[in-house]
Amino acid sequence: MATASNMLLYDKVVRVTHVYLGPAADRFIARQVQNHLHKSPQELSQSDLLKLIDWIRVGVSLITDDSEIIEEYASQLLKLARAPGKS
Amino acid sequence: MKRTNSALKSYTWLTGLFFLLIILLPANHLTMQQYKLSAAQYHTLLFLVELPLVAVWFAAFYGYAKLEQYAAAISDTPEGPAFKQLAIGCKWLAWGLPVPSLLALLLGAIANNHAGFYSATVIIGNYVGLLFPLVAFSFISESGRELIQRAKLNFTAATAKNIQFVFVVLGVIYCYLIFRHLDLHSIGASNNQYFLPVWLLVISLIIPYLYAWFIGLLAAYDITLIARQTKGIFYQQALRLLAGGLALVIATLIAVQYIRSVLPRSGHLSVSATFILVYLIYAATAAGFILMAAGAKRLKKIEEV
Numbered sequence: 001m002a003t004a005s006n007m008l009l010y011d012k013v014v015r016v017t018h019v020y021l022g023p024a025a026d027r028f029i030a031r032q033v034q035n036h037l038h039k040s041p042q043e044l045s046q047s048d049l050l051k052l053i054d055w056i057r058v059g060v061s062l063i064t065d066d067s068e069i070i071e072e073y074a075s076q077l078l079k080l081a082r083a084p085g086k087s
Numbered sequence: 088m089k090r091t092n093s094a095l096k097s098y099t100w101l102t103g104l105f106f107l108l109i110i111l112l113p114a115n116h117l118t119m120q121q122y123k124l125s126a127a128q129y130h131t132l133l134f135l136v137e138l139p140l141v142a143v144w145f146a147a148f149y150g151y152a153k154l155e156q157y158a159a160a161i162s163d164t165p166e167g168p169a170f171k172q173l174a175i176g177c178k179w180l181a182w183g184l185p186v187p188s189l190l191a192l193l194l195g196a197i198a199n200n201h202a203g204f205y206s207a208t209v210i211i212g213n214y215v216g217l218l219f220p221l222v223a224f225s226f227i228s229e230s231g232r233e234l235i236q237r238a239k240l241n242f243t244a245a246t247a248k249n250i251q252f253v254f255v256v257l258g259v260i261y262c263y264l265i266f267r268h269l270d271l272h273s274i275g276a277s278n279n280q281y282f283l284p285v286w287l288l289v290i291s292l293i294i295p296y297l298y299a300w301f302i303g304l305l306a307a308y309d310i311t312l313i314a315r316q317t318k319g320i321f322y323q324q325a326l327r328l329l330a331g332g333l334a335l336v337i338a339t340l341i342a343v344q345y346i347r348s349v350l351p352r353s354g355h356l357s358v359s360a361t362f363i364l365v366y367l368i369y370a371a372t373a374a375g376f377i378l379m380a381a382g383a384k385r386l387k388k389i390e391e392v
Contacts, residue, residue: 022319022326023166024389031392059392063321063385 009080010044013052016076020060020069032056049081090159094152094181101185102141108189109133112196139366140188143373147181150332150376153383160390169233173310176226177333177379180340183219190215206282213281213348217295220344224303227337231309240316242308250308257345258297264349265293296348300341307334322389329382335375339368 010029017025030041036055037048044052053074060070114129124132154177158170194208235241242250269285270276277284281292314330317323343365350361 018318020320020322021389022317022322023164024322024386025319027164027390028392060321062392063388064324069320 009046009049010041012080013044013049013077016073016080017056019076020073028059029056032059046081049077053077053081090155091149091152094148094155098145098148098185101189102144105137105141105185105189105192106134108192108196109137112192113199115195115199137188140184140369143369143376144181144184146373146376146380147184147336150336150380150383151177151181153380153387154329157383157387157390160387165237166234169230169237172226172230172233173333176223176228176230176306177336179219179223179226180336181376183223183340186219187212187215209280210282213292216344216347217292217299220303220340221295221299224299224306224337227333228302228306228309231306231313234313235309238313238317240312242312246308250305254301254304257300261297261345261349262293292348296344300344303337303341307337310334322386325382325385325389327382328385329379332375332378332380332382336372336379339372339375342368343372 010033014026014029017029021028032052032055033039033041033044033048037044037052039048056077057070057074060073061067064070110130114124114126118124119126119129122129122132151174154170155174158167158174161167161170191208191212194204194211198205198208265288268281269279269288271285273285279285279288281288283292310330311334314323314326317326346361346365346368
């Protein structure tokens with residue numbers, strides 16, 4: 001069941017992703033969550049983040065060869081994963 | 088994938104028909120005399136001359152097919168309708184390359200045997216040449232406006248002034264070059280290379296062409312602006328490719344239409360400096376369509392992974 005804090009985490013991931021994927025960010029993250037974590041975007045939890053970041057890394061490497069930007073993007077997401085408890 | 092197949096199937100049919108007409112239609116007597124050619128040599132020369140154009144058509148059909156695929160992939164998103172319109176516009180641009188050429192071959196063959204039909208060939212050729220960019224630029228312009236409004240962007244007063252200045256200069260030079268061919272002593276005189284009375288030429292060709300080019304140039308600017316201002320590093324890279332390609336396609340097609348309407352169609356093959364210039368511009372058009380296809384492919388990839 002979706003809660004306000006879970007929604008917030010999803011929104012935070014989308015916000016970070018927006019810097020890299022612009023208007024496609026929301027759709028991209030929703031697809032990663034649904035296809036690889038087999039959850040609805042609203043159900044995304046802190047414990048899913050590391051796995052999600054791995055899948056995002058794989059997905060983005062199919063879009064670009066620029067490993068520097070991929071790492072920068074992943075490190076921005078990792079900051080969210082390391083953030084304490086409620087996100 | 089279906090859309091690429093459908094576009095490439097259309098391309099194959101059009102190209103096949105085009106080459107068939109080149110081989111089967113009777114040779115133009117005037118060209119044969121001018122270049123001292125036999126009928127077989129004429130057909131071979133025509134085939135070789137048209138070959139690069141057919142390559143440009145391929146780039147155009149491939150480009151619009153890729154854009155259609157991307158538009159279909161994001162059809163349910165807020166940007167979907169705008170990209171669908173953009174794809175329709177590009178489809179009209181692509182079809183606007185082979186259809187007038189096919190028609191010119193057919194009408195030219197009729198005029199070759201019935202001299203009285205020559206004026207009709209020129210008139211029909213000019214109107215068909217106008218129809219495709221007019222429809223295409225209308226769709227592309229609508230799409231550009233929609234994307235601009237969605238992104239809450241607009242150009243500055245200085246940019247608007249620059250666009251107006253460039254357009255006024257192009258328009259005035261265009262009118263000057265056209266009016267040189269006309270007998271301006273009588274507004275109803277049609278003894279000119281366009282075979283139209285001056286008033287009809289102004290209303291039905293000059294004004295629609297200027298309108299089409301204006302909205303075409305504005306659309307190119309709108310889409311380039313969106314690509315520059317949009318957020319998302321990867322998305323922007325792909326959109327810049329698409330927008331750059333589209334701007335190149337629009338600018339080069341306008342250049343070709345400009346040259347073709349200032350120097351009316353002769354109805355027969357004539358290898359001249361203008362002819363070579365048009366080919367060079369068409370090469371840039373093909374490059375534009377390929378850039379557009381590359382951008383659309385990358386954008387689609389973003390929606391797939």
